[in-house]
Amino acid sequence: MTTFVECYGDSSLHIVTESIKLSRIQRVIAGKMSASPIADDCANIGSQMNERAQEIASGLPPDLDALPRLGGFRLRGIAMTRLETFIDAAFAFAITMLVIATQQIPDDIETLLAAFKNVPAFVASIAVLGIFWRGHWLWSRRYGLEDGVSIFISWAMIVTMLIYIYPLKAIFSSMWFLVSGGRVGHVLGAHSESQVRAVFAIFALGFTAIALEMVLLNLRAWQLREPLRLNARERVMTFNEVTGWSIPVGVGLISLVLALCLPGTQIQWSGWIYFSMAILVPLHRAYFRRNPQEIPIP
Numbered sequence: 001m002t003t004f005v006e007c008y009g010d011s012s013l014h015i016v017t018e019s020i021k022l023s024r025i026q027r028v029i030a031g032k033m034s035a036s037p038i039a040d041d042c043a044n045i046g047s048q049m050n051e052r053a054q055e056i057a058s059g060l061p062p063d064l065d066a067l068p069r070l071g072g073f074r075l076r077g078i079a080m081t082r083l084e085t086f087i088d089a090a091f092a093f094a095i096t097m098l099v100i101a102t103q104q105i106p107d108d109i110e111t112l113l114a115a116f117k118n119v120p121a122f123v124a125s126i127a128v129l130g131i132f133w134r135g136h137w138l139w140s141r142r143y144g145l146e147d148g149v150s151i152f153i154s155w156a157m158i159v160t161m162l163i164y165i166y167p168l169k170a171i172f173s174s175m176w177f178l179v180s181g182g183r184v185g186h187v188l189g190a191h192s193e194s195q196v197r198a199v200f201a202i203f204a205l206g207f208t209a210i211a212l213e214m215v216l217l218n219l220r221a222w223q224l225r226e227p228l229r230l231n232a233r234e235r236v237m238t239f240n241e242v243t244g245w246s247i248p249v250g251v252g253l254i255s256l257v258l259a260l261c262l263p264g265t266q267i268q269w270s271g272w273i274y275f276s277m278a279i280l281v282p283l284h285r286a287y288f289r290r291n292p293q294e295i296p297i298p
Contacts (some may be wrong), residue, residue, distance in 0.1 A: 052147065053224065053226065053227035054227070055147075056145070056147065056224060056227040056228065057227040057228075057229070059144070060076060060228070060229065064076070070138075070142075071237070072233055072237075073142050073233075073234055073237055074231075074234065075141045075142060075144075076142065076143055076144040076228065077140045077141050077143055077144025077145070078141065078144075079144070080140075081140065081144065081146050083140070083146050083150070083151055083154055084136075084137070086154075086158075087133075087140075087154055087157070087158065088133075090158040090161065090162065091129060091133045091161070093162070094129060094161055094162055094165050095126060095129065097162075097165055098122055098125050098126070098165060099122070116184075117183075117184045117185060117186070118173065118184075118185070118186075119184070120172070120176045120180075121169055121172040121173040121175075121176055121184075121185055121186075122169070124172040124175075124176075125165065125168050125169050125172055128168060129161070129165070129168075132157075132161070132210050132214065135214045135245065136154070136157070136214070136217070138241075139214070139217050139218060139221065139241070142221070142234075142237075142238075143221045143224075143228060145220065145221060145224070147220075149220055150217060150220055153213050153216050153217050153220065154213075154217070156209075156213055157210060157213040157214075157217075160206060160209045160210050160213065161210060163206060164203075164206030164209075164210060167199055167202045167203040167206060168203065168206070170188060170199060170203075171188075171200070171203050171271060173185040173186045173188075174186065174187060174188035175271060178268075193264040193267070196264070196267055197259050197260060197267065200255070200258075200259035200267060200270040200271060201256055201260060203255075203271075204252050204253070204255040204256035204259055204270065205252075205256060207248065207252040207255070207274075208248070208249055208252030208253055208255075208256065211245055211246075211248035211249045211252060212245075214245040215242060215245040215246055215249060218238060218241040218242045218245060219242050221238055222235075222238050222242060225238065236288070240288045243284065244284055244285075244288075247277060247280050247281060247284060248277060251273060251274060251277055251280070254273055255270045255271070255273050255274065256270075258270040
């Protein structure tokens with residue numbers, strides 16, 4: 001700008017500035033630009049969002065009522081997507097890692113009997129993974145979303161899950177060892193109080209992260225309720241999923257706080273707190289079985 005002034009003088013700069021202003025005024029009058037640059041930026045962002053919504057809406061059939069239903073919810077993702085296929089493969093790989101964690105196949109009766117001590121922890125670990133798998137499967141069937149945000153959250157879920165399986169089996173093995181009096185499972189093997197806290201804290205972080213990712217996936221579907229053309233019942237069910245997955249998020253955070261704050265003699269309560277979901281989840285379901293018109297939806 002300084003060079004321009006030196007070469008052409010202040011009068012020329014004034015002419016150029018006025019020309020820019022005039023050009024903008026002309027475009028505002030023509031309806032191609034608003035009077036505020038900020039408004040133009042907001043309009044561009046809104047236009048991009050509308051384009052994404054239109055892309056999602058274009059993938060839906062004209063007659064949604066002709067779609068198969070599950071629990072009254074029209075299944076927009078009845079055809080398996082590449083994202084869902086990859087998620088299924090990741091869950092299968094996680095279960096395989098739980099199986100091969102023993103590192104060898106038993107080749108004598110003593111080793112075989114010792115291997116059976118891991119069965120309760122293995123079954124409990126699969127049950128937990130199965131809960132999260134079904135949550136993602138149900139989300140995929142209901143909405144069929146494969147946009148950038150959904151893919152990113154699903155990839156984050158895969159990474160979290162593949163890390164989470166290590167403390168998952170360790171915690172369940174020690175739990176069954178404690179409950180059975182040493183007949184099944186294995187002792188945690190931690191050598192200090194800080195190591196025990198670390199294991200429970202890592203477990204809580206992994207559990208909370210996966211549950212939070214399920215919340216975000218269903219929240220994404222809630223944000224796209226208009227292009228997905230969710231009816232009143234489906235909106236209630238979607239909101240139900242968001243609040244329902246918030247329960248394990250809350251329990252996981254409480255477990256994390258207990259793992260970091262409780263005395264060493266009471267650290268096991270950081271693990272037992274997860275069984276509170278056996279009461280909280282049915283209560284949540286009972287609440288949402290009421291008349292949908294009575295449930296406050298934002």
